[in-house]
């Protein structure tokens with residue numbers, strides 16, 4: 681089926697180009713987030729990601745800077761002239777966050793939060809809808825129907841791995857889902873190999889696999905010093921790894937006559 685395009689800021693997702701979303705799991709400080717955004721943009725990322733509100737398994741883990749990160753996001757967007765996406769974890773955040781970011785991410789833990797989806801359906805902000813880690817593709821598509829029925833059709837699916845009997849990786853990345861969404865729906869889909877594998881060394885090979893399977897883009901976590909990250913450091917690429925990934929990605933895309941989307 682022909683894929684519709686979704687605009688995040690001035691960046692087109694789902695067109696003839698491949699989009700790289702990159703940035704830290706969490707915004708930890710202005711220096712960490714800005715330096716990461718500047719670096720990934722210089723290497724070809726066209727959307728910056730960064731967690732403001734974090735849904736952590738343990739209440740004792742870093743919960744994100746919350747509103748304190750708003751000024752950092754605004755600085756990145758205005759000084760680097762690049763769109764920004766962050767996760768919305770609660771409907772009460774929508775009015776304030778809508779003025780700060782270019783797209784909302786619905787996280788894996790919230791794919792089944794239908795009241796959140798109904799509220800997001802009322803907005804005009806594009807949505808990156810992550811797959812619930814125990815959700816079938818059909819359940820994921822029905823979650824998207826909540827957004828569509830509310831009036832928001834600017835949806836980008838994001839495959840981020842599912843829980844399976846396998847434990848050597850954090851999740852099992854479902855490459856079939858990329859092919860399914862591309863062939864059977866009109867929505868663009870990106871891959872998140874960072875959460876899909878949970879291992880930084882696996883991020884590049886799974887990115888290349890997703891690009892080869894027809895994904896419209898990837899979202900990867902990058903940190904200047906992954907071993908010091910306040911969340912998900914074990915799966916973050918450092919700057920050198922990201923640079924290498926982008927070189928390999930461009931080679932793979934050229935096989936499919938595809939280029940990177942730019943800002």
Ligand code: PEP
Pocket residue numbers: 705731735786787788789810840872875
């Ligand atoms: C994230 O993108 O940092 C995140 C929490 O992802 P997920 O919802 O896929 O676990």
Ligand code: MN
Pocket residue numbers: 705706875901911912
């Ligand atoms: Mn993360």
